[in-house]
Structures are given as C-alpha cells and as structure tokens.
Amino acid sequence: MKIRQFVAPTMEQAVKAIRIELGTEAVILHSREVKTGGWFGFFEKTQYQITAGMEVKESTREVDSIKTLSKSTLQKRLSAHLRQMGISEGVRNNLMLTANMIEKSGITNYSTLLNRVLSSNLHVTCKRPGEKRLLFIAGPTGVGKTTTIAKLASEEIFMNKKKAAFITLDTYRIAAVDQLKRYGEILEIPVHVAYDEFDLMRLCEDEADADIIFIDTAGRNYLETGLSAELLAYLKRKEQAELFVALSLAAKASDLIQIIDSFDSEVIAGLILTKKDETRSLGTLLELLYHTNLPIGCVTTGQSVPEDICFPDEAKLLNWLSVEVANANGSSARFERAEE
Numbered sequence: 273m274k275i276r277q278f279v280a281p282t283m284e285q286a287v288k289a290i291r292i293e294l295g296t297e298a299v300i301l302h303s304r305e306v307k308t309g310g311w312f313g314f315f316e317k318t319q320y321q322i323t324a325g326m327e328v329k330e331s332t333r334e335v336d337s338i339k340t341l342s343k344s345t346l347q348k349r350l351s352a353h354l355r356q357m358g359i360s361e362g363v364r365n366n367l368m369l370t371a372n373m374i375e376k377s378g379i380t381n382y383s384t385l386l387n388r389v390l391s392s393n394l395h396v397t398c399k400r401p402g403e404k405r406l407l408f409i410a411g412p413t414g415v416g417k418t419t420t421i422a423k424l425a426s427e428e429i430f431m432n433k434k435k436a437a438f439i440t441l442d443t444y445r446i447a448a449v450d451q452l453k454r455y456g457e458i459l460e461i462p463v464h465v466a467y468d469e470f471d472l473m474r475l476c477e478d479e480a481d482a483d484i485i486f487i488d489t490a491g492r493n494y495l496e497t498g499l500s501a502e503l504l505a506y507l508k509r510k511e512q513a514e515l516f517v518a519l520s521l522a523a524k525a526s527d528l529i530q531i532i533d534s535f536d537s538e539v540i541a542g543l544i545l546t547k548k549d550e551t552r553s554l555g556t557l558l559e560l561l562y563h564t565n566l567p568i569g570c571v572t573t574g575q576s577v578p579e580d581i582c583f584p585d586e587a588k589l590l591n592w593l594s595v596e597v598a599n600a601n602g603s604s605a606r607f608e609r610a611e612e
Contacts, residue, residue: 279321286322287370287392298324298366320373346382347371350389357555360525363562367393386594394558394593396586399542399567402428404514406476406485408507409544410499411518412531413491416546416572418448420518421486422455424570426578429459434483438463439475441503442490452488455577469502495527498534507539514541516569522550525559532564542567549574558593 276294280286290298350371354364371389379385401407401424409417421438428434438456440463442448449465456463462479466472472487479485489503498504507513517540519528532540543566545557568589574580584592 277321277323279319281317281319286320290322290324291393291395294324322373344375346375346380346385349382350386353386354555357553357558358525359555359558363559383594387590390558390590390593394561394590395565396561396589397565397567398583398585398589399569400583401514401516401542401544401569402432402484403541404512405483406487406510406513408487408489408503408513408515409518410489410494410515410535411491411544412494412520412523415491415518415520417491417518418442418451418455418488419575419577420544420546420570420572420581421452421488422459422577423572423581425455425459425461425484425486427581428484429461430578435481436461437479437482437485438488439466439472439485440464440488441466441472442488443467444490448488448490469506472506494531494534499536499539504536504539508536515539516542516544517566518544518546519560520547520550521545521554521556521571522547523556525556525563528556528560529563532566540566542569544569544572546572548572549580554592557589561589561593 276290278286278289278293280289347368351364351368354367359367367389370392371385374385374388374392379388407424409421411417418440425436425438429436436459438452438461440449440452443465453463464475464479466475466487476485489499499507507515515535517532517535519531532543543560543564545560545568548554548571568584570581570583572581
C-alpha cells in the first residue's frame with residue numbers, strides 16, 4: 273500500500289487533497305491534530321494530519337476499525353443512512369472515517385456532521401446547459417434524451433427569449449424522429465434530420481438565425497462502445513459545441529460510472545440526470561459526485577414538458593443528499609422549480 277501524510281488547516285481540506293492526489297479509491301488510515309509554526313510555544317496553529325493509502329481492498333484491521341468507529345450514535349445513524357441509499361462499501365467506509373474525524377472535532381449535531389462529510393468528499397459543481405450555440409445530448413437508450421431536449425428548449429424559448437432549432441442524429445428509430453417533430457410543432461421551431469456529419473454541418477449553417485440548436489444523438493449501449501469517431505472529432509473541432517451526457521438516477525451507479533468512462537473526458541461539458549422521480553434513493557447521485565468531477569447541468573423529475581425539470585445549484589444538490597432516506601425520493605424535486 274502506498275501511504276502518504278497530508279496536513280491542512282481543516283479536515284475538509286485534507287480530505288480533498290487526498291482525493292486529488294491519490295484518487296477516490298484512497299483509504300484514510302489515521303488522523304490527528306498537530307501543532308505547527310509558532311515561536312517558543314507561542315502562536316502555534318492547530319492543523320489536521322491525515323494518513324491515507326492507495327490500496328483498494330481494505331485490510332481486516334481497517335474494516336474492524338471502521339466497525340468500531342461506527343459505535344457512536346451519530347455514526348450509527350449515518351452508517352444506516354448510507355446503507356439504505358445503497359452506497360458501495362468502499363465509498364461508505366471512507367465517508368465513515370471522515371465522519372469519525374469530524375465528530376472528534378466536537379460536532380454533536382447529525383445534520384452538521386452529514387453536511388460536512390458530504391462537502392468534504394463530493395465534487396459538487398453545476399453548469400447550466402446552453403452556454404454554447406450547439407448543444408449535443410448523448411446517453412443510453414431510454415434515458416429520456418428527447419423529452420429532456422424539449423424541456424431545455426422550452427426554457428430557452430420562453431424564459432430566455434432565444435430562437436431555437438432541433439436536429440436529430442437518431443435515424444435508427446422512426447418514433448424518435450416523430451417525437452421530436454411533435455415537440456417542434458408545439459414549440460413552433462424547425463426540426464431537421466442529419467444522416468452524417470456533412471448533413472449536420474449544412475443544417476447548422478442553414479439555421480443561422482437560431483441562437484441555440486439542440487442536437488439529439490442516437491441512444492446506444494455505452495457500456496460496450498463510446499461516441500462515433502466522426503461525432504467525437506466534430507465536437508473537438510467546433511468551439512461553439514458542447515456535449516452533455518444524460519444518465520438515469522434510477523440506474524446502477526457502477527454502470528453509470530463505466531458509461532462516463534467510455535466518453536472522451538475532453539468533450540463532456542457536464543451531466544444531465546434524469547428520472548429522479550423513479551427512484552426512492554439518491555445513492556446513485558452521491559456515488560456520481562464522489563467518483564467524477566463533472567458538473568451537473570439539470571435534473572429531470574417526471575415526463576411533463578416543460579415543468580418537470582430543475583436546475584439545482586451546489587447547495588441544493590447537497591441538501592437533497594442530506595435529508596433522511598425516507599424523504600429523499602424523486603417526487604420532492606417537482607417542487608424545486610417553484611422555489612427558484
């Protein structure tokens with residue numbers, strides 16, 4: 273096991289330094305307060321020293337240590353919370369070790385403990401889709417890309433007063449083209465079908481008056497293959513193009529992480545999370561924020577267009593994860609939009 277020591281003014285900063293240098297699979301082995309600086313015992317600063325290792329499989333001693341740490345009332349409650357959310361053992365163990373360190377600093381309130389554990393370990397950033405003129409949406413079959421595009425277009429047309437257009441690359445399913453055409457008729461915007469890169473380039477030029485063009489890609493099994501070479505090259509070449517990957521919160525976190533890994537990290541602008549209303553646990557969201565640095569663009573919460581979509585900020589995402597599992601279901605997100 274590769275072992276390193278990290279010293280930082282706060283535990284949160286030390287944990288983040290560990291994640292950056294050793295990765296998300298790093299295991300926290302030991303922590304303590306240390307005094308640094310000063311002059312003859314005066315003006316010393318209290319800092320936190322954390323020892324971490326890179327071995328993925330925890331040793332028996334580490335697992336026993338984690339079980340011991342979970343004996344406090346706060347940690348038992350947190351451990352039960354994480355288990356109910358379906359958090360994987362490796363992530364759960366690291367969160368519990370962080371919780372132990374935070375509780376030792378004097379935290380006695382469960383909500384405070386949970387918030388600090390999450391903020392220390394999760395990469396929570398947000399980036400709203402539509403900053404560039406060409407917005408590509410990719411993702412597995414059945415994740416809800418076309419419906420999400422209609423919701424995003426409604427937001428840009430009615431809220432931001434932009435001129436929009438639709439282009440679909442999904443020529444494999446007639447139903448997908450028909451669905452997008454119906455949304456186009458409702459929103460009174462043009463809908464085009466591109467059969468190759470040359471079609472796509474021509475159509476984007478033809479829609480010169482459009483402020484934003486939504487491009488629906490064909491759904492595919494991204495566990496087996498990534499973006500086509502032509503589309504990948506196009507995204508890298510076009511400065512005004514951005515790609516958001518749509519993923520279902522009702523899917524297994526391990527599968528979604530593998531799907532993300534199938535994409536070239538250079539071209540992904542962020543994630544669109546769908547089907548929040550179809551899961552009673554946000555464990556998948558927690559795992560995604562733990563394992564990836566990708567910003568969250570928006571979250572969909574039902575089939576209704578345009579209302580079942582919200583654009584949470586960092587605080588809102590952490591708040592969703594901080595509530596009790598019994599109340600952390602997708603239906604609550606339907607009301608988020610009304611509060612914005």
